[in-house]
Amino acid sequence: MTHDSTPEAGGPGPVPDGESGLAPDTEPSAPTEPADEPIGRRVLRLRTDRGLTQRQVAEPAYTPAYISTLEAGRVRPSEAALRHVAERLGVTYEELTTGQPAHLATRLRLRLTEAQRGLTTGAAEEAAVLYEELRAEAERHGLAAEQAAAELGLGECALETGELPDAHRHFEAAEALLVAAGAPLPQRAPVVRARAVAHYLSGELRYACYLLESALDELNTSGLHDPDALLLLYTATIAPYMDMGAHARAAQAAELALSLAPQAGDPVLVAKMHRSVARTLLAEGRAAEADASLSKAAELYQRLQIRTELAHCHWMRGYVHAQNGRLADAERELRTARDMLSAKRAVLYTTQVEVELADVLRRRGSSDEAAVLLRALLGDLNPERGAVHAAGAHRLLGIIAEESGAAGAPEGSGPVTAAAEAAEEHYVTALSLLERAGAAGDLADLCRLLGDLYRRTGRIDAALDTYRTGLGHRAAPGTTTLGPAPAEPPV
Template structure:
C-alpha cells in the first residue's frame, strides 16, 4: 500500500539525513551499507523511496557515528536533557527577580523545542513565558502563552497531573483579569477529574486547591475557600516540593484571617516566608510581606502594616512586577488613609487608576475607587464619593466579586440615605443583601469531588 503523506515526508527526511551525514563523513554508500545491506539499498533510502526498518536505522546510525534517535528524528543527542536543564536555569532566573533575562531564555527554548518537535519542553517554555508576562502585568499575552502550553500538552496526551501547573496558571491569569467565575470553573473541573478518575496526585491537588482560595474569597464563597484550605493542609505532608508547600501556607493564611484567626494566619505566613527565604524565591517572599501587611491592617496594627506593604512594594518594583506592585499600592493607600494621611493616599490612588482597570486587576481597581469614595465622603465631596462607589460597584459586579459587593452596597446605601434619597438607598441595600444571602452559591455549581484522605 502507498505510504501516508506524513510517513512519506518522514521517509524523505530520514533519507536526506543519511545522505548529509554520509557526505560530511566522506563515506561511500558501500561503506555505510556493508555487511548487512547493499549500496543500492542505501541509494534508494537516500532518495526517499524506501522506509527503513528500526534494525536498518540502528545499523546505519552505528556506521555514521550518531545515535539512533538523532538519525530517526533529526534531534541532536541529549537535546531534550539539555533543554530541560536550560528550562531550570530560566525558572531560577524568574524566581530570583531576573524576569527579562528569563523571558529571553524561554523564547529561545520555545523556538528550539518547536523546531525539533519536543512538545513537552516547548509547553514548559510557553508556561515560563506566561509567568514572565504575568510579572509585567501583560495579562492578555500571559493567557495566550498559557493556552498554547495547555494545547501542546493536551495534543500530546499528557496526563492531567502533568497539565495541572498550566491549568493553575490559566486560572490565575483569568482571576487577575477579573474573570473570577471562569477561574473557579477551570480549577474545579480539573479537581473533579483528578478525584473521580483516581489520579490522586498530591502535588497537583495541592497546587489547584491553593489556587482556588483567592477567587473563592473574592466571590464570597468562604465555605469553599475554607474547605480548599483544609484539603490542601491535609495533603501537604505528601507533597515533595517545598515551594508548593510555602505557596499553600500563604494562601491558607487568607482563610484563617477571614475566620478571625489572626495569630494562626500570621504563623502560617511566617512558615511560608521562611521557606521562600531558604529557596531564594523573591516574588513569593514579596507576596508574603504583602499578605502580612494585610493581616496587620486587619488587626489594626497600621504602622506594622505600612512597613510590610512598603517592603513588598519595593521588592516587586525592583523585579518590575508591575501589576503586583500596583495591587500592593492599593492596599498601602488604604493603610495611609486609616493613618490620617488621606492626601498621600489619594495621590497614590489617582496615579494607579491610570494603569489598572477592568482587564488589569478589576478587584483592586474597584478597591481604589472604593477608597477614593471614602476619602471624598470624609472631606464632604458627596457627588465625587457616589461616582467612585458606583464605578467600584460596576467593576465588582462584572468580576463576580460578591465578597466585597455587600460592603460596598452598604457604603453607597448609607450615602444615599444621608442625602435623603431613601428609595435609592433601599434598592442599594437590597442589592447588597442579595449578595450576602448565600455567598458563592449563586455563581458556583456543586463543589468538586473530594480526594480520598
C-alpha cells in the first residue's frame, strides 16, 4: 500500500517516519512504556471514557488500524502522532505522555495551601481529610514534593489532635520522600523542625535538640544560608533548651533568631519567633520586653487569622503574667488559650495549657479546683505523650497535697503522714518522667521539693541524696549532650 501526501476521506494519511498505518499483525513495533501505565493503554482508556471510535481518533491524519496498533502497544509513536492523538482526545500532550492531568502540580499546591489555611484557622480534622486526598493523588501521579507536603500537613494535624505516633509516621514519610527526590536542606527544614517538635512533645528533648542542631550545623557550615530555614530551626530549639535548663543556649538561639527576622520572607515565621523569644526574655527577667514580643506575635497572627498560633500567644502571655505575679491576668490569658485550643480539639496542647492554669489557680487559693483539673487531664498525658507536662501535673498535685496536709495539721504536730505519702508519690512519679525526658531545669527544682519533704519527715540521708541529685542537674548550665553549640550563620 502506498500513501499519498494528501489524506483522503476514510483513507490513510501521511505517516511519519517509524510509523505504519497497517493492521496490528502487519508491522509490529516494540513499545516504549512509562513505568506507571503503558501509553497505548492510556490512549485506549481515554478514548473509551470519551465514547470515541478508533476512526474518530485517527482521522484525518492516520488510519483506525494505526490507532489499534498503538493501543495494543505494538508501535512506537512519534511526538507528532501523540500530539495529534492528544488533540483528538481533548487532552494536553503532557497529560497523554505522563498520565498527569494538565497543571496538576499547580492545582495540588493551591489545594495544599487551602488545607494549610484550614489547619491554621482551627479545622484540623477537616484539613486532615483534604491532606489525605491530596497525598493519595500526588502519590498516584508520582509528585514527590506535593506528596511530602501532604504528609507534613497530616503530621501537623496529628500534632494538633495529640496523636504523636501518627505525627512521627507522617513526618518520617515526608522526609524520606524529600531525601529520595534530592531536595536540599532548606527545603527539608520544615520537616526537620516538625520531627523535632514531635519528639519534644513526646518527652525526647535531647533527640529533638540533636535533630535541630545537626540541621543548623549543616546549614551554617555548608553555605546554605537560608534565612527562613534558619529562623524556623533556631526558634524551634528554644523550648527544648529551656526545658533542659540550657538557658544560655536558648538565649543565644533567640538572639540569632531576632537577627534573622528582618531577612525572613514569611510573616508566620516572624510571629513564631516573637512567641518563642519571649521565653528567653522572661528567663533573663525582662518581663516587659517578653510581653511586648508576644504582643507583636499576637498582632501578626490576628492579622493572618491563625487561631492556633494566636492561642499559643495567649498561653505564653499567661505564663509571663504568672511569673511576674499578675495572677488574675495570667488566669484570664490561660483560660482564653485553653478555650481556643479546646474548640479546635487540640487535645495535647489543651492539656499543657491546663497544667499552667492549675498552677495559677493554686497560687490564687483555688487548690481544690486545681487538683480536680490536674487529675482529669492526667488521662491525656503519659511518658510518650506530653511527659514534661505530665510531670508538671504530678509536681503540682504533690505541692497541693503538702499544702493541704500542713493546713490540716495542729500547730506543732508535725507533718500529716497521709498527705506526705501522697506528695512523695507524685514527686517520685514526676521525677521519673523528667529523667526520661532530660528536662534538667525542672529536675533540679523537683529534687529540691522532694528533698525538703524527706527532711521534714525525718529522712535526712534521703534528703541529702536528693539534694545532691538536684545539684548535679545544675552543674552544667547551658549545655546539652551534643557538646559545643552549633555553628553560627555567616555574618
